Amino acid sequence: MNSWRAWTVWGIGVFAYLVAVVQRTSFGVVGLEATERFSAGGTLLSAFTVVQLVVYASLQIPVGLLVDRFGTRIMVSVGATFMALGQLQIAVAESVVTGIIGRMLVGMGDAMTFVSVLRLVPVWFEGRKAPLLSQLTGMIGQVGQLVSVIPFLALMHATGWTQAFLSLAALSVLVIVVVLALLRNAPPGVSAPREGPTEGTREVLAAAWRQPGTRLGLWSHFTVQFSGNVFALAWGFPFMVAGQGYDASTAAGLMSFFVAVALVAGPPMGRFVARHPLRRSTLVLAITGLTAVAWTAVLLLPGGAPVWLMAILVAVLALGGPCSMIGFDFARTFNPSHRLGTATGIVNSGGFVAALLTMFLIGYLLDVQHALGLSPGGLYSLEAFRVALAVQLLVMAGGTLALLGVRRKVRRDLAAQNVHVPPLREVWAQFRSGRRR
Numbered sequence: 115m116n117s118w119r120a121w122t123v124w125g126i127g128v129f130a131y132l133v134a135v136v137q138r139t140s141f142g143v144v145g146l147e148a149t150e151r152f153s154a155g156g157t158l159l160s161a162f163t164v165v166q167l168v169v170y171a172s173l174q175i176p177v178g179l180l181v182d183r184f185g186t187r188i189m190v191s192v193g194a195t196f197m198a199l200g201q202l203q204i205a206v207a208e209s210v211v212t213g214i215i216g217r218m219l220v221g222m223g224d225a226m227t228f229v230s231v232l233r234l235v236p237v238w239f240e241g242r243k244a245p246l247l248s249q250l251t252g253m254i255g256q257v258g259q260l261v262s263v264i265p266f267l268a269l270m271h272a273t274g275w276t277q278a279f280l281s282l283a284a285l286s287v288l289v290i291v292v293v294l295a296l297l298r299n300a301p302p303g304v305s306a307p308r309e310g311p312t313e314g315t316r317e318v319l320a321a322a323w324r325q326p327g328t329r330l331g332l333w334s335h336f337t338v339q340f341s342g343n344v345f346a347l348a349w350g351f352p353f354m355v356a357g358q359g360y361d362a363s364t365a366a367g368l369m370s371f372f373v374a375v376a377l378v379a380g381p382p383m384g385r386f387v388a389r390h391p392l393r394r395s396t397l398v399l400a401i402t403g404l405t406a407v408a409w410t411a412v413l414l415l416p417g418g419a420p421v422w423l424m425a426i427l428v429a430v431l432a433l434g435g436p437c438s439m440i441g442f443d444f445a446r447t448f449n450p451s452h453r454l455g456t457a458t459g460i461v462n463s464g465g466f467v468a469a470l471l472t473m474f475l476i477g478y479l480l481d482v483q484h485a486l487g488l489s490p491g492g493l494y495s496l497e498a499f500r501v502a503l504a505v506q507l508l509v510m511a512g513g514t515l516a517l518l519g520v521r522r523k524v525r526r527d528l529a530a531q532n533v534h535v536p537p538l539r540e541v542w543a544q545f546r547s548g549r550r551r
């Protein structure tokens with residue numbers, strides 16, 4: 115454990131995840147070229163993203179079950195195969211239907227990667243390192259977005275659509291080769307997933323779900339991550355440009371700021387979680403509260419939000435990504451290792467289901483206001499956005515209530531094992547008397 119071999123295995127897993135993020139985000143950065151190639155407008159193009167996300171979210175639990183049975187090596191190489199085939203398909207696709215099939219294949223492969231890679235951490239490293247390494251996995255993977263925005267876009271402009279997507283397919287082939295050659299599910303002598311207790315699929319799923327810690331992870335991921343996803347993947351750009359009237363370069367700058375904050379916030383959050391495991395859900399609630407306050411300020415300010423206020427909102431939204439990794443920490447610490455993939459899959463479905471639901475509700479509310487003549491400024495007017503985006507507060511409130519309910523159950527179970535979580539006011543009083551002394 116913690117040997118150079120562990121670091122090599124983890125490094126390969128992280129590389130596979132980074133490549134999955136490149137594949138996931140590659141289509142989004144070539145919107146203009148895609149509009150031309152598929153002769154499709156904005157709504158049809160957004161179908162590519164939505165279909166990909168639906169496939170990704172719906173496969174999380176099956177993938178979790180499969181990784182517990184077959185292990186990371188097989189799942190990541192099968193995932194990379196799907197992504198290579200998907201990008202190959204996109205490279206030659208000329209119609210919307212064939213393009214969407216390509217994105218579905220990419221979504222399938224992408225779905226198999228993160229949950230499988232995260233499973234390597236507790237198997238190859240000692241427990242204290244796990245929160246930080248999980249954060250680093252998520253954080254380094256996000257660099258894949260930058261690979262899409264900079265070298266991939268440059269390649270697209272230099273060589274054209276087909277060559278650029280063929281190169282991405284080749285990148286996933288490289289992942290298959292490296293993973294099959296060097297990645298191992300577990301260190302020698304440690305039981306690999308399929309050698310664990312042989313529970314049936316239904317038993318594993320039921321046991322992972324019955325564990326309140328898994329549900330605490332699910333609701334944490336659900337509540338704190340979705341708003342950032344909705345902003346970055348769907349409505350942030352139209353809201354800033356069409357709703358607030360920012361120019362496109364300011365909006366693009368704020369999007370880059372989002373990625374930068376998400377990258378920087380990971381390690382401190384990992385260290386906080388390692389030091390204060392009993393305060394994990396409090397951190398989730400605090401970031402959710404900040405998100406709600408920031409959205410309320412941006413949506414209520416008469417005459418639109420100044421750029422500095424939007425930057426604060428963007429920074430808070432970006433914290434949601436690393437903070438959502440706490441959900442996986444709950445899955446890891448409350449489940450035995452042979453059920454970890456399943457529990458992680460359950461948790462990971464939370465944020466993405468919430469994001470899809472909210473993206474849909476926002477689009478629906480914009481359409482309804484327009485159809486009823488309630489948005490005279492147009493479909494994407496600031497007034498229409500104020501109402502539509504406010505629906506996020508309801509989704510956040512629902513997630514928070516569910517989180518608080520299951521947290522009570524988790525704390526009761528902990529108390530039965532003699533682990534008591536001191537109330538925050540007690541911790542604060544101790545902290546103050548310590549400082550005075």
Ligand SMILES: NCCCC[C@H](N)C(=O)NCC(=O)O
Nearest residue numbers: 228252253376435436438439
């Ligand atoms: N530093 C932000 C990492 C966010 C990771 C995120 N919480 C997540 O759920 N990722 C799943 C995936 O497949 O990317």
